[in-house]
Amino acid sequence: MITVILSGGSGSRLWPVSRESYPKQFCEFFDQSFLNNTIERLRPFGTPYIVTLQTMGALTHNAMTQSGIATDRLLLEPLPKNTAAAIALVVHHALQQNLGDEVLGVFPADHLITDVGTFQKAISLGEEIAKNNNVVTLGIQPRYPATGYGYLEVGSQAISTSKTTMPAYPVKKFCEKPNIETAEKFLEAKNHYWNAGIFFFKANHIAKLFEIHMPELWKRIKTIKPDLSNLKSVYSNLMSQSLDYGIMEKLTDGVVCIPGDFGWSDVGSWDELARLQEEKLEISSSANVFSFDAADNFVYSSHDKVIGVSGVDQLIIVDTPDALLVTRRGESQNVKKLVEMMREARLPQADGHSFEVRPWGRFEILSDQANHKVKRLIVEPGRQLSYQEHQKRDEHWTFISGNAEVVLDDKTIAFKPGEQIYIPRGSKHRLRNPGKVPVVIIEVQTGQYFGEDDIKRFQDDYDRV
Structure with missing residues (x-):
């Protein structure tokens, strides 16, 4: 199997630690960065390809060096064009090397997985099912009626595989991010799973799907030379579209979901980090916190600083050398709005670090x-x-x-x-x-x-x- 890590993202949801110049996948909330953690749990399946922007080249090169993997597996996109273009680039690269029968496993760079053993078993099963010209995706057992994720609706009859302890189901359809009422119905129905953006497919099979469902993009991608010398000119003419929207939502059969929990989180907000800390997951904060008459506060610092908290409850406090965030727990989704306000004010701290x-x-x-x-x-x-x-x-x-x-x-x-x-x-x-x-x-x-x-x-x- 050829593993592929997609390392994009703008980095505003976990501001001020994550920023456009230093997005979430490079942040070290858990002893090492999300990207390095992703590389480590994929290590049994070979050296991954990593697709990222040219502006993230130095950061990614350093992460690959830290993990001891060859930097010739680094593919740098000149422009952000979403997941369809990134995956098509890798597929085209595989076909140029006569690897059409190989299964590609596609993984986001910035997710947290705590049950690595079960996750790796699911990867092996995904590879097995994908060899039969299926598109396979991992579905996350929903913990609450989330409106920030897409969902997978699956059938009731499990398909036959070699792993009887890990069921897999046919996907009936991909569902867009729902409103709260629909999300509650999904949770109650018990046959809907969060779409984690993890996929498995043979290179030549997904190439055919690109040909059918995204012919213009695939036509342009196929003109990219082996030395990538015309990559920028090709990318400048590509539409920006996700693989979900461009292909997955159009498929009516041949899609399989392997559901599970895997200790998965996309760590998409400071509230989620606070929840993880409450579940006894150790967060790598440098803050030396003293608290008096205060409860349920989450305090984080990226550098050594003594922080005193008194007489306040349910706050999120995040300190960096050049910026400070204070918000209520349950309100951290508004951080993106703060970043937009800072961009309008042309503050360098909106996107760049010191x-x-x-x-x-x-x-x-x-x-x-x-x-x-x-x-x-x-x-x-x-x-x-x-x-x-x-x-x-x-x-x-x-x-x-x-x-x-x-x-x-x-x-x-x-x-x-x-x-x-x-x-x-x-x-x-x-x-x-x-x-x-x-x-x-x-x-x-x-x-x-x-x-x-x-x-x-x-x-x-x-x-x-």
Whole structure:
């Protein structure tokens, strides 16, 4: 089986931790990121392909490196075009490699699964059923009448499989997200399951379904060259549509659901994280919380901070270095509205963090004023920044930890912690980490303009020249 992880998403529901520049799949609420957790539970089924946006390339590359998987399985979309285009891209890639008879397993990157053993058994069963030219999906046993998920209506007669302890049922239809009255009826009927967006199908079978139900998209996808050199031009002409809407809702037979619980959650809100914590799932928060005469509050911090809570109940408090969220429990779905308000006000905190991840490591903005900017840079072992120059700023580097090398106007200089270097504007320079531990420096920029576009690159290991 070829496993495929779809790693998209805009990142606004769990603001301020998740943002457009650092969406949910990269957040580490449970010791490691959702994406790394997804990679780990799929490991028994081989190395996955990961489909994500080019803007998420560095983040995804780092996650793959952390999990020890080959980065040649990374497919970067130039534009967001929803799940149909992403899956069609992988299908086309598989057919180009003569893998049409292989089963593809498609998984979202940002879901939580706590019953991994049962989940993996369901994956094996899904592969088995899909080999007979069926489309297979996993259905989640609903816990309450949710209006935020699509549903699967299944038949009453289980199909015959090799696993008698794990039933599978024919899908009668895919149902759109319901209103509350309809969701209550679905829950009472006991033959409706949440649609988790997990699918299994043979590559050549889903290709035929694309040909039938989304012929224009499939026609364009088939023109993509093996080296992906025309990917951007093809994508610019694709419609944005989900696989559910484009194909699944149109199928009348040959679709099978494997229902289960799997300890599944899409962790789609702060209220859901609070519920998970109440169920004794450990959340990786750095907050040191002191509470007096307060009950049922959920407090989270992405960095070490002492937080005192007194005389309030049923609050959600989320703290990051540059933003703070306070809302009532049961109201966290309105966070998206707050983000939209911030975007209208053109606040950078709506979509961006005070830190950014780069292929060589990351940097954090410590101070950003009219006449100076201060950053902390962390360069991973064996990596280096581009050989570059600036026209509008000078830079002063102080080395904090690790042994570094600086190339300044073609001259290489070694530095150790406690030393400094001045880099005047117009000088070609780069920072390199030849060691085995991260290099940390404090960079002080002086001048009148500090935008990231004031970089002229002469050489770059990551094709950014």
